[in-house]
Amino acid sequence: MAAIAGVSITTPKIFASASVRSPKPSPIKLSLLNSPWKSCTTHLRMYVRPVAAAPDKLSDKVEESIKNAQEACSEDPVSGECVAAWDEVEELSAAASHAKDKNKDSDPLENYCKDNPETDECRTYDN
Amino acid sequence: MAVSTVYTVQIQSLNSISTPSKSHLGFNQLLYSSGKKTRRATHISCSADNDKTVVIGLAADSGCGKSTFMRRLTSVFGGAAEPPKGGNPDSNTLISDMTTVICLDDYHSLDRNGRKEKGVTALDPKANDFDLMYEQVKAVKEGIAVDKPIYNHVTGLIDPPELIKPPKIFVIEGLHPMYDARVRELLDFSIYLDISPEVKFAWKIQRDMAERGHSLESIKASIEARKPDFDAYIDPQKQYADAVIEVLPTQLIPDDEGKVLRVRLIMKEGVKYFNPVYLFDEGSTISWVPCGRKLTCSYPGIKFAYGPETYFGHEVSVLEMDGQFDRLDELIYVESHLSNISTKFYGEVTQQMLKHADFPGSNNGTGLFQTIVGLKIRDLYEQIVASKVAAPLEATKA
Numbered sequence: 001m002a003a004i005a006g007v008s009i010t011t012p013k014i015f016a017s018a019s020v021r022s023p024k025p026s027p028i029k030l031s032l033l034n035s036p037w038k039s040c041t042t043h044l045r046m047y048v049r050p051v052a053a054a055p056d057k058l059s060d061k062v063e064e065s066i067k068n069a070q071e072a073c074s075e076d077p078v079s080g081e082c083v084a085a086w087d088e089v090e091e092l093s094a095a096a097s098h099a100k101d102k103n104k105d106s107d108p109l110e111n112y113c114k115d116n117p118e119t120d121e122c123r124t125y126d127n
Numbered sequence: 128m129a130v131s132t133v134y135t136v137q138i139q140s141l142n143s144i145s146t147p148s149k150s151h152l153g154f155n156q157l158l159y160s161s162g163k164k165t166r167r168a169t170h171i172s173c174s175a176d177n178d179k180t181v182v183i184g185l186a187a188d189s190g191c192g193k194s195t196f197m198r199r200l201t202s203v204f205g206g207a208a209e210p211p212k213g214g215n216p217d218s219n220t221l222i223s224d225m226t227t228v229i230c231l232d233d234y235h236s237l238d239r240n241g242r243k244e245k246g247v248t249a250l251d252p253k254a255n256d257f258d259l260m261y262e263q264v265k266a267v268k269e270g271i272a273v274d275k276p277i278y279n280h281v282t283g284l285i286d287p288p289e290l291i292k293p294p295k296i297f298v299i300e301g302l303h304p305m306y307d308a309r310v311r312e313l314l315d316f317s318i319y320l321d322i323s324p325e326v327k328f329a330w331k332i333q334r335d336m337a338e339r340g341h342s343l344e345s346i347k348a349s350i351e352a353r354k355p356d357f358d359a360y361i362d363p364q365k366q367y368a369d370a371v372i373e374v375l376p377t378q379l380i381p382d383d384e385g386k387v388l389r390v391r392l393i394m395k396e397g398v399k400y401f402n403p404v405y406l407f408d409e410g411s412t413i414s415w416v417p418c419g420r421k422l423t424c425s426y427p428g429i430k431f432a433y434g435p436e437t438y439f440g441h442e443v444s445v446l447e448m449d450g451q452f453d454r455l456d457e458l459i460y461v462e463s464h465l466s467n468i469s470t471k472f473y474g475e476v477t478q479q480m481l482k483h484a485d486f487p488g489s490n491n492g493t494g495l496f497q498t499i500v501g502l503k504i505r506d507l508y509e510q511i512v513a514s515k516v517a518a519p520l521e522a523t524k525a
Binding site: 057058059062063064066067069070073079080081082083084085086087088089090091093094095096097098099115 | 212239242243245246247248249250280281283331334335338339340341345348349352353355356
């Protein structure tokens with residue numbers, strides 16, 4: 001049940017970010033028309049891209065939150081809003097650095113092989 | 128005791144098979160006739176047997192689940208800890224064979240917008256639901272799976288819950304593991320990571336300067352704005368911790384970049400199942416510079432100290448390391464002189480440090496003491512399990 005819930009949460013995100021890149025969907029649609037059996041593999045490729053987008057979004061969020069915090073604090077440096085704004089900056093900076101670390105050491109082949117060790121590309125010959 | 132539980136689960140699961148078979152077939156026959164069901168039944172009985180989970184609390188500022196300490200700890204038990212497969216990709220939870228690490232940020236009662244409206248930080252207890260935290264940690268400790276909410280750090284919203292099954296070792300990491308007295312009672316062992324302001328500033332500069340929008344002033348302002356809440360709500364937790372890892376700037380050389388660190392492992396005396404690490408002679412005050420004739424160290428060298436102290440009114444033993452490891456033989460030399468480190472074989476600490484040589488702190492006291500604490504927790508867990516097995520045996524004898 002948890003797995004199904006997970007799928008329904010993630011798919012809207014993927015479609016949302018796919019729609020942002022407007023030039024991409026048209027070539028995919030054409031190939032789908034010509035060879036409908038290829039629809040599975042193209043969707044796999046679609047799924048891979050949004051993961052790389054997260055850090056940029058996060059970096060923008062960090063920048064935005066710093067500006068907000070500086071504005072909030074220019075009015076009243078001791079208020080709750082000022083403190084909460086800087087706390088938000090801290091939270092977003094931490095999330096951004098975690099995301100960067102995660103992307104830094106993710107090797108696409110290793111990630112694929114972790115989930116599919118029986119495929120040809122991932123076979124290891126130990127003996 | 129393990130055998131008897133298999134039988135009881137057996138009988139429950141064999142509802143479809145007629146019960147008269149029980150009377151004239153032996154118990155062995157029952158096992159064979161159920162075939163695959165036997166294996167599944169034994170699997171269920173294993174988790175029901177260890178129905179109490181060992182709960183560890185770790186208090187650390189703005190770092191959750193993916194932090195280095197957690198990875199070192201889970202590595203001591205074996206296996207890599209990973210986010211739950213097939214679940215929310217922004218989940219903060221890490222699961223390995225023996226451990227599950229959850230982030231206490233998941234118990235925020237106010238999401239980012241809510242905190243902005245009310246003008247509270249995440250450090251403030253008002254932003255956290257301690258009742259839910261207590262209920263769920265208690266349930267997991269007793270062997271009941273819970274649906275724990277997820278706090279999404281990217282969006283700042285509270286996502287639908289994920290299922291947490293009781294593991295053998297349950298680690299709760301976050302800002303307030305020891306804040307609530309009821310949750311504190313549930314912890315079998317607690318650790319507080321105390322970073323001094325200078326080191327915190329240096330680390331945050333390293334982390335954030337590459338980020339667009341950040342400058343030295345913004346980093347400083349961020350730390351200072353959070354300081355009052357931090358001092359009021361987070362810092363007092365260190366008096367309750369069984370082990371405190373204090374990270375300070377070095378005293379060996381003038382260093383304001385926070386590259387060389389002085390790390391103190393403060394261990395409370397009299398904690399059940401926990402024997403503090405010591406150097407040479409337990410209870411004495413020792414000052415040790417390992418570099419000399421047998422070991423040549425590179426600049427700035429290594430300096431150790433050990434001794435009894437009082438910390439917030441408790442008796443503690445403090446083991447301190449100042450400096451950096453440069454070579455493998457320095458590490459193994461130091462390890463061979465430490466006592467009570469609960470290793471299973473000579474060189475285990477060195478092996479663990481080398482396994483994660485790319486982690487931050489692998490060349491100084493932070494990595495060393497985190498690894499040692501991980502080994503102590505493993506020792507604590509094994510002692511608790513051994514005592515649970517011994518207790519019913521005692522009961523049957525009596």
